[in-house]
Structure formats: C-alpha cells, structure tokens
Amino acid sequence: MNDPIIKFDKVIKRFGDLTVLDELDFEVGRGEKVSIIGPSGSGKSTVLRILMTLEGIEGGVVTVNGEPLWHEQGPDGLKPASEAHLRKMRAQLGMVFQQFNLFPHMTVLRNITEAPVKVLGLSKAEARERAEELLELVGLADQAQKYPHQLSGGQQQRVGIARALAMRPNVLLFDEPTSALDPELVGEVLTVIGRLAEEHDLTMLLVTHEMRFAREISDRVCFFDQGQIREEGAPEELFTDPKEDRTREFLKAVLD
Amino acid sequence: MLFGFEWDLSSPATYAASILPILLIGMWVTIQATVIGFAVALALGLIWAVLKAAPFRVISWPASLMTEFIRDTPLLVQLFFLYYVLPEYGIVLPAFMTGTLALGIQYSAYTSEVYRAGIEAVAKDQHEAARALNLSASRTFTHIVVPQAVPRIVPAMGNYLVSIMKDVPVLSVVTVLEMLNVAKIVGDRTFNYLVPLSMVGGLYLVMTLVASAGVRLLDGWLPKQGIPLK
Numbered sequence: 001m002n003d004p005i006i007k008f009d010k011v012i013k014r015f016g017d018l019t020v021l022d023e024l025d026f027e028v029g030r031g032e033k034v035s036i037i038g039p040s041g042s043g044k045s046t047v048l049r050i051l052m053t054l055e056g057i058e059g060g061v062v063t064v065n066g067e068p069l070w071h072e073q074g075p076d077g078l079k080p081a082s083e084a085h086l087r088k089m090r091a092q093l094g095m096v097f098q099q100f101n102l103f104p105h106m107t108v109l110r111n112i113t114e115a116p117v118k119v120l121g122l123s124k125a126e127a128r129e130r131a132e133e134l135l136e137l138v139g140l141a142d143q144a145q146k147y148p149h150q151l152s153g154g155q156q157q158r159v160g161i162a163r164a165l166a167m168r169p170n171v172l173l174f175d176e177p178t179s180a181l182d183p184e185l186v187g188e189v190l191t192v193i194g195r196l197a198e199e200h201d202l203t204m205l206l207v208t209h210e211m212r213f214a215r216e217i218s219d220r221v222c223f224f225d226q227g228q229i230r231e232e233g234a235p236e237e238l239f240t241d242p243k244e245d246r247t248r249e250f251l252k253a254v255l256d
Numbered sequence: 257m258l259f260g261f262e263w264d265l266s267s268p269a270t271y272a273a274s275i276l277p278i279l280l281i282g283m284w285v286t287i288q289a290t291v292i293g294f295a296v297a298l299a300l301g302l303i304w305a306v307l308k309a310a311p312f313r314v315i316s317w318p319a320s321l322m323t324e325f326i327r328d329t330p331l332l333v334q335l336f337f338l339y340y341v342l343p344e345y346g347i348v349l350p351a352f353m354t355g356t357l358a359l360g361i362q363y364s365a366y367t368s369e370v371y372r373a374g375i376e377a378v379a380k381d382q383h384e385a386a387r388a389l390n391l392s393a394s395r396t397f398t399h400i401v402v403p404q405a406v407p408r409i410v411p412a413m414g415n416y417l418v419s420i421m422k423d424v425p426v427l428s429v430v431t432v433l434e435m436l437n438v439a440k441i442v443g444d445r446t447f448n449y450l451v452p453l454s455m456v457g458g459l460y461l462v463m464t465l466v467a468s469a470g471v472r473l474l475d476g477w478l479p480k481q482g483i484p485l486k
Binding site for chain 1 (some may be wrong): 332382384385387388389390391392395399400404421433457481483484485486
C-alpha cells in the first residue's frame, strides 16, 4: 500500500503478562473503510484505543499520516511522545464508543459544540451551525436541546457519531458502536454509519460483530485472533471463501 | 441579667420566655460558627483533595499525612493547640476565629475524602471521551468531572454540616459564647439548669432538622446526571 494513513509496524501491547498485540503489522489506506472482526479478547478494540491514544504501546511504531503517533523525533532517533505531540496527533482522529460516552450533564447540542469551541476555537455560532448540520445528517435535528438520558440508545449513539464528526477528523474509529444497543435500535445507527461510508472520503475503522454490515460497507475486512491479523481481504472473499481454518470456525460460529 | 435581658423566674413558662432572646443570641453565634467552619472545611478540603491527587509524591504524601493526623487527633486537642500554643509564637486570634478555624481544619480532613470519592466516581469513560475530543485536562476537570461529582458529594457534605453544628459547643471551652455556653451561664446565675439546657436541646433539634431539610432539598433539586450545561 503506498502512503497509508495508518500504519502499525510490529506493534506490541501488553496488559501485565497478557500480550494483546503481538508484533502487529497493519495498514489502512486514505479513505479506506476497514472492518475488524474476531473473537472477544483478540485485541480488536485495543487497536482503536491505541490510535485514539487511550492506551500506550510497549513496542513497535504506530504512524498516522506519516508521523509517529506514540513517538516524536528526538536528537538521537525516536523518543516517547510528549502530551503536546499527542494532542496534535489526536486532532486527526475521532472515536465512537461502545457505551456512547456522552456527557450526561450537557444537552445534545452542547455535547457536540463543547470541543469545537474549546479545542478548535470555533465561535459559538459557528459550532452551533456545524452541530445543527451534523444533527441533520444523523436524523436528530429536533433533539438538540434534550439531555442524553432523554434519548434512546440508538439516538445517543447517533449523537456520539455527530460529536466525533464535529471535530472534522481524518479518521473515524468505531468501537463496537452497536453492541450496547437493543436489537431494534441497531438498524438506525448502522444506517447512519453506512451513509457516512458511502458519501464521505473519511477513513473509517470499524470494530464490529455485525457481520452482514461489515460485509456491506467495508473495502476490506480483517480477522483478528490472538493479537495478530489471521486473515484479511475483500469482504466477498473473506466471508464466502475464507482461507484459514480459524476464520472459517469463527464465521461459522457467528453466522449460524 | 445577660446581654441586657432580665429573667423572670416566677414560673417555668415565664422563665423560658424571658431567656429565649438570650439563647437566640447564643444560637446566632452557633450558626455563624457552623457556617464559617463549614466554609473553611469545604475550601480547605478541596485543597487537600487536589494535593493528595497530585502526581508527585513530595506533594501527595505530606498532604495525606496531614489529613490523617488531623483526622486521628481530637478536635479539643487541636482547639487547645491553636488557642494556647499559637499566641506563644505571636499569633493571637480571637476565640471565635480560633474555634471556627479548628472546626474547619478538623472537618477538612473528612471533606477531602468526600471530594476524592466524588471525583473518582465519575466514570473512566467520561475521561476517555474528553481525551478523544482533545479537551484539556483542566477543562475536563472543571466542565466534565466537577459538574458530575457535585450531586454525588452533596448528601455526604450535608452530614458533615450537621456534624459541625453539633460540635460547635466544644468552642465553649475557649470562652466562645455559643448557645450551650450561654445556657450554662444562665443556669449558673439562676440555679435553674433544667429549662435553659432543655431549650438548647430543642433549639438544636430545630437547627439540625432545618439544615438536613435544606440539604435534602438541594439534593433533590440537583439532577443526578450532573449540573446541567446548556
């Protein structure tokens, strides 16, 4: 892949004695929509959390837009990143959380405008305008003044998507965005994500258990197992004709 | 006669009525000591909590040691220390100031723990969301953590308000004319302790009930999910 926007080079992540990512090599191209599937504990979410700088790494190098994420250039090679460097790098990424993580004491509008005003320095009017466009996009134009607890889970997650988009990231990370939702609310969130994937050149990285959805929207699907990518490929290929036994077993278990 | 009011000992009822204004003057002192002591406890407790949460041990350890020391020594010892020892070093404070300061310092050790628990109770996912949005640490603290911590700490702080109120009589040992001290002086002069001391009990009950009701009202009025930001 030439000029990938995200690159993991032999990345190691451990929690105590447990190795979650074992010299992982992984790349995502500009504008590419990549789904990550795999059993629980395989390190799928960790990949997103490292990119969002919520978890550090123990080895290897992660590069975003050609610049190391967890390191910066020192006089004698790479040194661990300072908070200032992380802040700069973080601005390129946005995240949608499994549990939405909305701020419960803020209205929907304030949830979306808080960071654009305080971090990007937009005026309140500009931020409000941007938020209203985004609420339109996720189909919640009339809910701006409500508080998160007054909304359904599906609506909350759509606010979560609007909040992340308001920072205009180059890469949007979705961490099991529908796993915490009642089954009847999953569809509305997937519709919004699907529309984003279709209409925007945003790079999207999606960890999900929704196999059919992953197949529909992804340019590429990666099957994670034990901290490594076991198999990857175009969705048609991976879902219909998996090469690895482990992939076949997993798909059989989740699709039946 | 005390504070310009004469007592009328012709019957318990007239006696009670005649000394009520005297006791109310004492009660006003009690209320002032409570409010000022509580304010000191709230402010100083927050400072302790921030120091104890500091990432550097040279700051957090002495702060922890101090609050532990304050918590594990009696209020009376601290009060005597402030009242009798400080003047030896040229620091002379009025009895009322010394007393309220001692109350505030003692309770700051308790309120610091309430703050800590309230701050820690704000879920990790809120910090992660703030980080993902690149909000600064200070902005996260003031606009994400504090508004959500406040409703959680109000009930516990309310308990300490009532406790401080009930500890104010300790100040009588350093001559502060709070309500119990006033009642005792009235008893000493009239040789009737039953009426003034019973009245102190009754008035205390009224004060603590009102304070508790106020805290409950505030608690019910604050939304559980945090102080709303539009």
